[in-house]
Amino acid sequence: MKSKIIPIVLCALFYCSMILLTLFSRRIYNNSLPNVKVERLPKKVFSVVFDYTSMGYGYTEGERRSMAIPKEIYDLGKIFIVETGMKNGEERTFVRLLNQVTIGFDDEDNYEVLEGISEKAFVVVNGYEKLNDGDEVYVIKDKR
């Protein structure tokens, strides 16, 4: 039995390590990733003013329902959308930086998005400050 002590200890160490890594490695890895919240951009009503003075009609006011992006995200230039991609045989979540977003009118907190972002895209609304294009992220799921 004494000669079996070292093999028993080695076996125990190896298999216990593998069990612990199997159970906790994903959690450890996810904690090392930037944690972000994502949302589809909501649609809001913007007050719009059209300038027809050159045509002799003056200004026309109205309302338009469009996608709204928070001003702080646009002003920082950090508009990221999440996309899935394959890494090491699994689907993972990555972010892509959008550079060509056209905005229109604005309200107190948001800009109107005219083009550059799809309605179905999920935009990073929290945790975007330190992100770079192509980074892998962990999406925090809303518990509601």
Added chain:
Amino acid sequence: MLRKDTFRFMRDGTHVKILILKGIIFISAVIFIVPLIFTIAYSFIIDNTFSFSGYKELLFDCFIFYRMFWNSMMYAGIIMLCQIFIIILAAFSFHFARFKGKKILFLFYVVLMMMPLQVVILPNYIGLRDMGLLNTRLGIILPMIFSPFGVVVLYQYIRGIDVYSVEAARLETNSIFKILIHIVVPQLKVCIYAVALFIFSECFNMVEQPMLFLNDEKLKTLTTFISQSDNYNNNVLFPASVIFIIPVFLFYIFFHDELEKGLRFL
């Protein structure tokens, strides 16, 4: 001052022969062990620098590895246990039972044992397809638990056990299973460990069956992970190979005393 027997080894060819034999064995051992050393060394070398990042990426960024590792352990463990059970019963029956066609049946086992995998894999595939067992765990386990290799080896070993102890046990009891468990199996322990190692190693290393019989990634084994290098980052392959070696190595060092006795017979 030279002694009379100083150059005796040169006249006596036996020592030279032993030296040559030891040299050949040493060179063979080096040839076998060099790839292993290279694998271990390259697992720590990333971009020509010593680094643990390969292991870090494998263990903390490649989660499919764990699923395939435990699949391999599960298949190898279940197949080994089932095969040992069947092998003991079959070898015992071949030696102690008397029935017509025993020799022909044993010859059939020997012929099956000598058939390479490539010959039997297509009939296996067709049989599993017709039974609806493709892409299932049973499709991997069932064909492997009826392997003839262990039966043939254990039968050869069982022929050398003490028959008188069996005869004496028959005076005490009529139960064949009691005789098998209490008299025969303890005498076969050494051979069983040796055969178990071969079975475990063979099943842990199998690559053709998972690749052909399984489509679902969740059921595949570690050998398919290592063989399908296109899907994964190159940094993880050498560390995965090193970790792949460890279970069979641990099995060996756990039972190496018994295995050496069994392998001497084999």
